[in-house]
Amino acid sequence: MTEQIMDRLRTSTAQLHVDAEGHRFQNLLGTGRVPQDQYALYLQQLYLMHQKLAQLLSADNIAGLHFADVLKAHHFDLSAITGDLGRFSIDPGKAVALSATAKFLSYLEQLAKTNPVSLLGPLYVLEGSSNGAKFMAVKLKEGLQLNGPGADYFDRYGDKQKEYWLGFKSDMNAHKFDEHEEENIIAAAKATFQVFFDIGSEIDAL
Numbered sequence: 001m002t003e004q005i006m007d008r009l010r011t012s013t014a015q016l017h018v019d020a021e022g023h024r025f026q027n028l029l030g031t032g033r034v035p036q037d038q039y040a041l042y043l044q045q046l047y048l049m050h051q052k053l054a055q056l057l058s059a060d061n062i063a064g065l066h067f068a069d070v071l072k073a074h075h076f077d078l079s080a081i082t083g084d085l086g087r088f089s090i091d092p093g094k095a096v097a098l099s100a101t102a103k104f105l106s107y108l109e110q111l112a113k114t115n116p117v118s119l120l121g122p123l124y125v126l127e128g129s130s131n132g133a134k135f136m137a138v139k140l141k142e143g144l145q146l147n148g149p150g151a152d153y154f155d156r157y158g159d160k161q162k163e164y165w166l167g168f169k170s171d172m173n174a175h176k177f178d179e180h181e182e183e184n185i186i187a188a189a190k191a192t193f194q195v196f197f198d199i200g201s202e203i204d205a206l
């Protein structure tokens with residue numbers, strides 16, 4: 001039997017996950033020791049990536065494309081991250097992109113034009129990250145002394161996280177992608193892990 005797309009995605013990005021997890025900045029997030037200004041900057045990068053993906057994969061833009069059935073409304077719900085930005089008095093419309101993020105947003109636009117199915121790679125990374133982020137939310141709330149919004153994004157699905165993740169996995173696995181499409185999805189997932197690494201390094205260097 002050929003390997004399923006979600007197994008291919010996990011194995012081919014496993015080392016990048018280890019690298020991202022081991023990044024100093026992710027460690028600061030994961031232990032809740034991140035300085036507030038760096039955290040607010042990071043939230044803006046997350047918002048910009050999600051917002052761009054939501055726009056590029058909106059119903060209008062993907063109408064008629066074969067993978068539309070994999071996409072669900074909750075994938076594009078920006079309410080948690082918008083609320084978190086509000087806690088730091090940041091207007092989402094004025095979110096500032098670091099250079100790694102700006103480059104990545106252009107890359108996503110390019111994919112949307114040339115090969116929209118590849119955008120499932122970034123979606124995989126952002127959805128998959130909800131697995132570990134759930135624990136991060138607790139540490140961030142403690143470390144940054146947040147009552148109410150501020151780190152809701154990291155546990156944005158709450159009790160539904162497992163259900164949504166398993167649903168995404170099974171929808172992706174049930175879908176037929178050809179070899180070329182699978183390779184493009186994997187390449188875009190790798191680029192997404194890389195941007196998380198680069199954003200961490202850029203914030204560390206500030």
Ligand code: HEM
Nearest residue numbers: 009010017020021026027030124125128129131132193196
């Ligand atoms: C402190 C940093 C991190 C920790 C502790 C962490 C931890 C975890 C854990 C525990 C899982 C679930 C593994 C499983 O149930 O099999 C997971 C999955 C995942 N994480 Fe992370 N993670 C971190 C950072 C990141 C970052 C920065 C990204 C990328 C944005 C990311 C993307 C993913 C993806 C895509 C999966 C799903 C893997 C799969 O099963 O296909 N993680 N992570």
